[in-house]
Structure formats: C-alpha cells, structure tokens
Amino acid sequence: MEIRKGAYGILESYGPRWVQARRFTLHILRDFGLGKNLMEQKVIGEVEKMLEKLEKIGKNGVDMQNIFDASVGSIINSLLFGYRFDETNMHQFLELKTRLNQHFKLGAEPIGALTGMYPWLGRLPILSNYKKATTDNWAALMKFFRQQVEEKLAVIDYDSEGNADYVEAFLKERKKNEDKEDFGGFEMEQLDSVCFDLWVAGMETTSNTLYWSLLYVLKHPEVLKKVYEELDQKIGSDRIITIADRNNLNFINATINESQRLANLLPMNLSRTTTADVEIAGYRIPKDTVITPQISSVMYDPEIFPEPYEFHPERFLEKGTGNLKKVVELVPFSIGKRQCPGEGLAKMELFLFFSNLFNKFRIEFHPDSADASIEKDFGLTVKARNYKVVMNKRH
Ligand code: HEM
Known part of the structure; x- marks a missing residue:
C-alpha cells in the first residue's frame, strides 16, 4: 500500500473502494464480452496471428512461453489501452514483462515481506537500496501506464457512445464525477493501480496455464x-x-479443466482478511486475521479427485455418455466474493488457444526437450521449466 500510495486497485484494496472497482471492472468486462462479443473477436484475432507465426517458425522448434505471453499480453493490453503488441512495439511489451517480474521478485524476497509488514524498516540505511529498487521499478511501471492514459486523454471524445477500452470507460466515469471529492473514486492513482492489477492478474496466469496444458498433454x-x-x-x-464449438469438444474441455486442476496455478491463492469472527472445524479465527484460503486442499483431495497428482482428463467426463461433468470442486479461480473476475475471459482464452493450436498442428517435443520436466518452479504463480516443441501442419 505504501508503494501504491494508498489502498488503490482491486487485488489488494478493500471496503467501498474495492466494491466500486470490482463492480466497474466486471461491468466493463461484460460490456466487451456480451452483445457484440468483441472479446471473442479479440481473442480469435490473437489466435490467428499466433497460428500464422507458428506456421513459419514452428517446424524448427519453438518455446511457446514467450509466444503465449505476447499473445495473452496483447489481449489484456488491448482491453486496457486499445492496442496490441507486434514487431513495432514488442520492446515495450518485453520491458513491461521484465518490470512486472522484477516487482514480484523483489516482493518475494524475505526483505520484501519484512518491509511490507513493517514499512519503517525501509528507512534503515541498510535496507534503503532494496526500497529504492522497489520504488524505482514501480515508478517505471506507473510511468508506462500513465503515458498511455495521457495519450488517451489527448483524443478522448466524452460524448461518444460505447467505450473503445477500459481506460476510456474509466476516464468518462471520472469526468462524470469531477465535482465529487476524489472524483468519486475515479482518481488517476486508482486508474494506475487498476492497470497494474489487470495486467498482472490477466497475463501470467493465463499464459502459464496454457504452457502447462501443452506440457501435460505432450507428456x-x-x-x-x-x-x-x-x-x-x-x-x-x-x-x-470458435466459442460456438465449445459444447461439442468435451474431451478438450476436460483436458483444460484437468490442466488447471493439476497446475494449481496460484499455489498460495491470495491472502485475505476475515471481516468478522468465524469458527471453522473448532478453530476460532478473529475478525481482521490475515488468512490464505487453500484452494489446493480441494483440488488435490483424493476423495474428490482419486490419484490427485496424476493427469486424468477423463475424471471430468460422465461415464457412458462422455458428456462434460460439472465438478464444483474444480476451483482454480477461487470462490466467494473475491472469486476471479477474469474467469470468463480466461476460460475463453484457454479454450480458443488450446483447441486451435492442436487443430492446426501436429505437436511433439523438440529432441532437446525429450526429457521435459513437470517440476514446478514456485512463485506467486507456478511456472513450468522451459521446453521446446516442434509443430507441423495437420491439414
Ligand atoms: C487461468 C487464468 C486465471 C487464474 C487461474 C486466476 C486465478 C485467480 C485467483 C485464484 C484469484 C484470487 C481470488 C481470491 O482472492 O479468492 C484471482 C483474482 C483476480 N483475478 Fe484472476 N485468474 C486468472 C485470469 C485472470 C484474468 C484474465 C483477469 C483479468 C481480466 C483476472 C483478474 C483478476 C482480478 C482483478 C482479481 C482480484 C479480484 C478481487 O480481489 O476482487 N484474472 N484470480
């Protein structure tokens, strides 16, 4: 919060500000997703560009991590700022990605946890370098987001119908609230933080899940x-x-579900705070306690998912009919009031990228990756070790 300069954003905010930011974000996501189905068009556009690229380079062997990152990054960037990444601005994407990684790397260090809990420690000379690296990195990220916002401000038509992107929708709301204190919650600091949250929450999660699903299937x-x-x-x-095919491809849906379950992408979920005293299984947890709801205790429960560490897509299919089962214990997006608001978009991306990739190409491990590992590298999200694949057209 010290770095954000207040309880801004969605991921780490609470109370009325969080309610407003979450509601507004869900509203915008729905606006893009329903009606004209702009979201599906955006995702399919990225899928097509990825397939074109892979037709050229896939035969020689390719590591899909960077390709998934750039495609998924383009979708979230275009949702936020209205443009995608291509050869002309790829350097911008790479810088953003490096800065975000750096943010989490610094935050995950023990010093990060300590200065997070006791901000005054950051004033000790011995820790000042750490603090400076963190705040400089954050400032660079904010500079990037603010620059996009300034460019939008220079051309925005407040009377236009509909919204081209999230930032435009936010700025229009800000204008409507300009007479209110703090712009009724639509301050620039809030916009900076929301851009950060949506970028972070929407890019690495989906991209890493795709990378895991490809690995599991090839294994x-x-x-x-x-x-x-x-x-x-x-x-x-x-x-x-397209999404119209989704209900027809039961085995593919089951395979994506199983990849999400086994990857367990946010191993520690996110930390939350109890808003009232609660009692669970005889343990009393007082109000205002920081808790980490363990979604993996459900997704790896052997009573619900026998042999939980094995990859069995069939567990999501009805015996006999082969129809997709609704399994309420599959909770990679968590549950409750904080449940991931990007779930609809993420599921759309996972289905369209996965199904089109396998439909277009016969995929196998590159000889260098014949022993690709399924070990997990732990961070805020779990990463798969790098591997390369070879892709040849199937049709
Ligand atoms: C496979 C992809 C994804 C996974 C596995 C995932 C998972 C999660 C999880 C576990 C949480 C924490 C929920 C809690 O605190 O109980 C979360 C929160 C969140 N996710 Fe996602 N997510 C994914 C994609 C996305 C996308 C594409 C977006 C953006 C469009 C997004 C935006 C958010 C936001 C803003 C929050 C914070 C919600 C709040 O605090 O109210 N996520 N996500």
Missing part, C-alpha cells in the same frame, strides 16, 4: 491421441474453432 501421448481424435471427428478441417 501423456494417450491424451494427445484423444485430443486429435476429437478434433478430427468434430471439426474435421483447419477452420478456426
């Missing part, structure tokens, strides 16, 4: 075979797969 040839069989039976050509 399980029997699953890979069934993915191709389903695509051949239900799609049967190299046409683009």
Whole structure:
C-alpha cells in the first residue's frame, strides 16, 4: 500500500473502494464480452496471428512461453489501452514483462515481506537500496501506464457512445464525477493501480496455464491421441474453432479443466482478511486475521479427485455418455466474493488457444526437450521449466 500510495486497485484494496472497482471492472468486462462479443473477436484475432507465426517458425522448434505471453499480453493490453503488441512495439511489451517480474521478485524476497509488514524498516540505511529498487521499478511501471492514459486523454471524445477500452470507460466515469471529492473514486492513482492489477492478474496466469496444458498433454501421448481424435471427428478441417464449438469438444474441455486442476496455478491463492469472527472445524479465527484460503486442499483431495497428482482428463467426463461433468470442486479461480473476475475471459482464452493450436498442428517435443520436466518452479504463480516443441501442419 505504501508503494501504491494508498489502498488503490482491486487485488489488494478493500471496503467501498474495492466494491466500486470490482463492480466497474466486471461491468466493463461484460460490456466487451456480451452483445457484440468483441472479446471473442479479440481473442480469435490473437489466435490467428499466433497460428500464422507458428506456421513459419514452428517446424524448427519453438518455446511457446514467450509466444503465449505476447499473445495473452496483447489481449489484456488491448482491453486496457486499445492496442496490441507486434514487431513495432514488442520492446515495450518485453520491458513491461521484465518490470512486472522484477516487482514480484523483489516482493518475494524475505526483505520484501519484512518491509511490507513493517514499512519503517525501509528507512534503515541498510535496507534503503532494496526500497529504492522497489520504488524505482514501480515508478517505471506507473510511468508506462500513465503515458498511455495521457495519450488517451489527448483524443478522448466524452460524448461518444460505447467505450473503445477500459481506460476510456474509466476516464468518462471520472469526468462524470469531477465535482465529487476524489472524483468519486475515479482518481488517476486508482486508474494506475487498476492497470497494474489487470495486467498482472490477466497475463501470467493465463499464459502459464496454457504452457502447462501443452506440457501435460505432450507428456501423456494417450491424451494427445484423444485430443486429435476429437478434433478430427468434430471439426474435421483447419477452420478456426470458435466459442460456438465449445459444447461439442468435451474431451478438450476436460483436458483444460484437468490442466488447471493439476497446475494449481496460484499455489498460495491470495491472502485475505476475515471481516468478522468465524469458527471453522473448532478453530476460532478473529475478525481482521490475515488468512490464505487453500484452494489446493480441494483440488488435490483424493476423495474428490482419486490419484490427485496424476493427469486424468477423463475424471471430468460422465461415464457412458462422455458428456462434460460439472465438478464444483474444480476451483482454480477461487470462490466467494473475491472469486476471479477474469474467469470468463480466461476460460475463453484457454479454450480458443488450446483447441486451435492442436487443430492446426501436429505437436511433439523438440529432441532437446525429450526429457521435459513437470517440476514446478514456485512463485506467486507456478511456472513450468522451459521446453521446446516442434509443430507441423495437420491439414
Ligand atoms: C487461468 C487464468 C486465471 C487464474 C487461474 C486466476 C486465478 C485467480 C485467483 C485464484 C484469484 C484470487 C481470488 C481470491 O482472492 O479468492 C484471482 C483474482 C483476480 N483475478 Fe484472476 N485468474 C486468472 C485470469 C485472470 C484474468 C484474465 C483477469 C483479468 C481480466 C483476472 C483478474 C483478476 C482480478 C482483478 C482479481 C482480484 C479480484 C478481487 O480481489 O476482487 N484474472 N484470480
């Protein structure tokens, strides 16, 4: 909060500010997603660009992490600021990604946790370098976001109908509230923080899940075979797969579900605070206690998911009919009032990227990655170790 200069944003804010920011964000996401279905068009646009690129470079072997990062990063950036990343501004994307990684690296260090809990420690000369690195890095991120906002401010038409992107919608709301104290919660500091939160929450999570799902499928040839069989039976050509196909591709949906369950992407979820005294299984947790709800205790519960550390997409299919089962214990987006507001977008991205990638290409490990590891590198999200794949067109 010291770095953010207040309880701004969505991820780490609380009370009325959080309610307002969350409601506004869900509203904008719905606006883009429903009606004209702009969100699907945006995602499919990125999928098509990725496929074109892979047609050129996939045969020689490619590490998909950077490609997923740039595609998913383009979707969130275009939702926020209205433009995507291509060869002309890729340096901007890479800088942003490096800065965000640096932010989490610094925050995850023990000194980060200590100065987070006791901000006055940051004033000790011995820790001042650490503090400076953190605040400089944050300032660079804010400078990038603010620059995009300034550019938008220079051209915005407050009377135009609809919104081109999140920032435009926010600035219009700010204008409506300009007579109120703190712009009714639509201050620039709030916009900076929300940009950060949506960028962080919306990029690495989805991109890493895609990277895990590709790895798990390639590690399980029997699953890979069934993915191709389903695509051949239900799609049967190299046409683009859309959301309209989703209910037809049960095995692919089950495979994505199983990848999300096994990857358990946010191993520690996010820390939250109890707003009232509660009692759980005989333990009393007082109001205002910091808690970390362990979604993995559900997703790895052997009574619900037998052999929980094995990759079995079939567990999400009805025996006999092969229909997709609704399993309420699959909770990678958490549950409750803080449940991920980006779930709809993330699920759309996972389905469209995964299904189109396998439909277009026969994919195998590059010989250098024949022993690709499924060990997890832990951070705020779990990362897979780097591996390369070779892709050849199927049709
Ligand atoms: C596979 C992808 C994703 C996963 C696994 C995921 C998972 C999560 C989880 C576990 C939380 C914490 C919920 C809690 O505190 O109980 C969360 C929060 C959040 N996520 Fe996601 N997320 C994903 C994608 C996205 C996307 C694409 C966006 C943006 C459009 C997004 C925006 C957010 C925000 C803003 C929060 C904070 C919500 C709040 O504090 O009220 N996430 N996400």
